[in-house]
Amino acid sequence: MSFNWTPDELQEIVTNNPIVLFMKGTPEQPRCGFSNRAATVLGQLEEKWASIDVLSDPRAIPSICAWSDFPTMPQIFINGELIGGSDIALEMYESGELQKMISESSSE
Amino acid sequence: MVTEAWMVSEIQKIVPDANIEATDLHGSGDHFHVRVVSDSYLGVRPLQRQRPILNHFKPYIAQNIVHALDLKCMTIEQAESTLDTAFDPHSEKKTEFFGVHIRREKKE
Numbered sequence: 001m002s003f004n005w006t007p008d009e010l011q012e013i014v015t016n017n018p019i020v021l022f023m024k025g026t027p028e029q030p031r032c033g034f035s036n037r038a039a040t041v042l043g044q045l046e047e048k049w050a051s052i053d054v055l056s057d058p059r060a061i062p063s064i065c066a067w068s069d070f071p072t073m074p075q076i077f078i079n080g081e082l083i084g085g086s087d088i089a090l091e092m093y094e095s096g097e098l099q100k101m102i103s104e105s106s107s108e
Numbered sequence: 109m110v111t112e113a114w115m116v117s118e119i120q121k122i123v124p125d126a127n128i129e130a131t132d133l134h135g136s137g138d139h140f141h142v143r144v145v146s147d148s149y150l151g152v153r154p155l156q157r158q159r160p161i162l163n164h165f166k167p168y169i170a171q172n173i174v175h176a177l178d179l180k181c182m183t184i185e186q187a188e189s190t191l192d193t194a195f196d197p198h199s200e201k202k203t204e205f206f207g208v209h210i211r212r213e214k215k216e
Binding site: 034070071072082083084086087088091092 | 125154155160162163165166169170176177179180
């Protein structure tokens with residue numbers, strides 16, 4: 001089965017996984033400082049999260065950016081909704097908003 | 109390559125009442141950290157604060173003229189309680205992931 005980064009396929013990923021990080025590289029081997037920062041923020045959380053390496057396929061970044069209408073990587077989705085990149089993730093983590101958002105969603 | 113002054117003037121078009129500070133992180137004219145402080149952000153969610161700015165820079169990001177854009181969109185009150193926010197994603201220094209921004213004891 002091949003993955004083609006279509007809007008339907010991307011939507012399925014963020015629907016099936018409550019927390020998704022599209023990043024350059026992997027949490028263990030991030031390939032960009034912003035992706036590293038996003039992965040580190042998510043790593044502070046108690047919840048499990050999924051990460052997708054957007055450097056694994058040259059089609060990934062243009063497809064994801066067009067689908068989400070957000071021009072940069074990384075991108076974080078919670079409950080299917082784009083919350084933003086690493087700057088927003090860190091800001092929401094520090095204010096406690098991110099944890100609140102996730103705990104509310106997991107208790108639904 | 110663009111300048112800090114250009115960055116400020118472009119963002120001023122989007123958020124006219126804002127106090128804007130752009131930092132060219134490497135002196136290479138393509139990695140920027142920008143603080144945008146405006147009370148027009150009151151009650152606006154983080155992603156919605158960034159969207160107009162990101163949309164404006166989309167063509168520059170797509171052409172890699174602007175390679176990194178770390179945005180901190182804050183209200184005046186938030187800005188007063190948040191001091192140094194610069195984060196360099198490609199820093200040579202091994203930082204504690206969050207760059208200078210972390211204010212939290214390391215777990216473990």
